[in-house]
Amino acid sequence: MNQHLDRATAAAGLAQTARDLYRRGWMDGTAGNLSARLAEPAHAALITASGRSKGSLTAQDMVAVDAVTGQPLEPGGPPPSAETSIHAAVYRTVPGCGAVVHAHPPHATAVAVLAARDDRDAVRFTDLEVIKGLAVPDPTAISVPVFTNWLDVRVIGSDVAAYLTTNGSGIPPVLLIAFHGATAWGPTLDVARNRLECLEALCQLSLLTGQYPARTEMPIRGA
């Protein structure tokens, strides 16, 4: 089933989701960006404009971009998110992806900081029930990749695309960016947001229990 949305529905859903995540403290100080695929034109997605407070977005704060390249489709409008290339990397490599959600949730971001300090490129979570919310074949353990927070965001996008292409299906639909935040995706905006919530819950529980996630034993990077 094609779950891609008309522009008004997509804009309303993105603004509502951004308000919700902002109120939770996951999008402070203009942090975060959200996108959803549009039913038309083909290959289009609507993404939040760059640098806006995510607590008070309106339909005018959404930008249509080519979902595969990330290029704006309506020149002269507001600039799309500075992190559009990461969204495009997910859309072009994950079949059926309808939405991407990026935020700076405190516990996920803390784990991304700790992992980077330990020079890890992935963190492993085991046993926690909430893993089941990530739609993975084996819910007893997952490895979540941690990407370098390159100043040139296009390089992060390239790294994400290479990882998703190499590792294919069966990997968790979430990632961490070192010293930065977390991203999740799914067939719909609600599913992508739920998955981001599951990742934040995993990170929170791991930190609360003193079980900072174990080093993954799997080489998960394609490159």
Ligand SMILES: CSCCC(=O)C(=O)COP(=O)(O)O
């Ligand atoms: C103060 S947040 C720095 C940029 C960032 O990480 C982010 O998520 C928001 O970037 P955008 O261009 O989408 O507003």
Ligand SMILES: [Zn+2]
């Ligand atoms: Zn960010």
